[in-house]
Amino acid sequence: MKEPATPGFATDNMVKVTKSSEPASKHKPAETASGSTVGLTEKISSDPTSKPAKEIQQANDSEDPIMKATDVKIMAELAKEPMAETSKRILTESAREAGADVNESSTDTKPEDTTEPADAPTNDLNQKAMEEHAKSPMSGIEVRATEKSENDDQSETTVDSAAVLAEGNEKESSQENNLLQLEVIKKRLPLTDEQLAIINAFGHAMQPATEETAAEAARRLDALIPPLGEEEETGDWLYRAWDLMVDLVISPDSTSHVQERLMSVLENLQQMAKGTIMIDGEEMRVWKDLPVLNEALEPCFKDPTLSAQPNAFTPESVKTWLNVTAFAARLLGAYYCCYYEEAMWVMRWVLEEEPIATPGFGECRIQAACAWIAHGSRPLLQWALDKVGHADVPRRWDVTALKDRAVKIEVNRFPAGLLYNGPEIMCLQRWGFWIERFEELGNNGPYIGDDARKAALEAAESMRMLERRIGNTLSTQ
Incomplete structure (x- = not known):
């Protein structure tokens, strides 16, 4: 976007966030209190490949009249036994006959008591399991169960398309909940349906961090905006x-990852040409100009080191301020918003004034200045290069004092700190002074720790590297 003629002002033509326990299923054996398995008999009796134990005996056994009588008796008992006892009897008979333990000479063997134990209500349990399965929302999932041991079994599942979609929605909800857990968002609870839809749209871009998810998040936001013909409603929706x-950005527990992903969403939104609306008498492009974004962020510029409130400087307020600064610097660096003035004030207090001895103030200010350099140094240097012809403007120069009104000088005045004696505009002389001050603070700056000193030196080096790429600077080498 083309840089406005007078950056830093609100009138600029730029616009300053399982495996569930499966309910018991008719496909999956359930266990009774006594440890027997429910549901196997039905499987065995219906499967043509499953043979009764008697059929796998040797041929000479099947010819014995005593064994035939036993077979008839067993089958009659199977027809009236509950399923769990049936399974147990089949397994018992198989083991007994395979071991040749049957006393074929005796026909007076007392039949085994087939009365169902009182503590094994298997029929009721099996019926309940089948009813629960029929009512379960997971009944569309097909389960193949394999018994690993008596107390340890594993099941692998094959999920149909509806279940896959449900799983995807569950994962997405989990990702969106990460944003919903931010401190500032929690303070908004309960959220309206509109707020929830907007946060969910932004949340879609968080994970995985790909171009595709950012583009989809932008499409979801685009689908939520009211028709552009309803200008007042559209403007209000954009602000909300x-x-x-x-709020997603400035929350004390927010991260740089959130900022990076939101910037990707904004980049994709800018590529969507939806139309124009009038905002405060000015025609704005949706989404190219990101209308009223500046108005939403501007109230957050509250430096806790400059507050008159005695308890304003807290760990939470410092983190919030640094998040605001970093995001504003990103917006400036991408030429989305015109936060030149905000950058100038931070740089003045950090680099053009004597360090302040109040505990924590120096570190906070250094980190804020470094954020502007890390994300917004290119627009600042380009702005200085655009003002090369005005480097000789006198200190305390006022554009309204010019007698020659025919000459339009596009320059903004920003008061200088006590340590800087150059022109009170953004110029190469001021840029070079900032580099030298970063180096001084990094080498032996008072009231700051090692991390802040290291950050100051890194900021100075990145400014010099940018100079070498762009060239034509007045700072010392």
């Missing part, structure tokens, strides 16, 4: 959407 995004 950006306000939620800002």
Whole structure:
């Protein structure tokens, strides 16, 4: 986007976030209190490949009249026994006959008591399991169960397309819940349906962190915006959407990952040409100009080191301020919003004034200045290069004092700190002074720790590297 003629002002033509326990299934054996398996008999009796134990005996056994009588008796008992006892009898008979333990000479063997134990209500249990399975929302899932041991079994599942979709929605909800757990969002609870839909759209871009998810998040937001013909409603919706995004950014527990993903969403939104609306008498492009985004973020510029409130400087307020600064610097670096003025004030307090001795203030200010350099140094240097012809503007120069009104000088005045004696505009002289001050603070700056010193030196080096890429600077080498 083309840089406005007077960056930093609100009138600029730029717009300053399982495996569930399966309910018992008719496909899966259930266990009774006594440890017997329910549901096997039905499987055995219906499967043509499953042979009764008697059929796998040697041929000479099947010819014995005593064994034939035993077969008839067993089959009659099987017809009236409960399923669990039937399974047990089949297994018992198989083991007994395979071991040739049957006393064929005796026909007076007392029949085994087939009365169902009182503590094994297998018929009721099996019926209940079948009813639960029929009512279960997971009944579309086909389960193949294999018994690993008496107390340890594993099952592998084959999931139909509906279950896959449900699983995808569950994963997405989990990702979106990460944003819903941010401190600032929790303070908004309960959320409206609109707020939830907007946060869910942004949340779609969080994981996996791909171009595809960012593009899909942008499409979801685009689908939520009211018709552009309803300008007042559309403008209000845009502000509410950006306000939620800002909360996702500035929350003390938010991360740089959230900021990076939201920037990807904004990049994709800008590529969607939806139309134009009038905002405060100015025609704005949706989504190219990101209308009213600046208005949503601007109230958050509250430096806790400058607050008159005695308890304003807290770990939470510091983290919030640094998040605001970093995101604003990203927006400036991408030329989405025109936060030149905000950057100038931070750089002045950090680099053009004497360090402040209040505990924590120096570290907070250094980190804020480094964020502007890390994400927004290119627009600042380009701005300085655009003002090369004004490097000789006198200190305390005021554009309204010019007598020659025919000459339009596009320059903004920003008061200088006590340590800087150059022109009070963004110029190469001021840029070079900042580099030197970063190096001084990094080498022996007072009231700051090692991490802040290291960050200051890295900021100075990145500024010099940018100079070498762009060239034509006045800073010392």
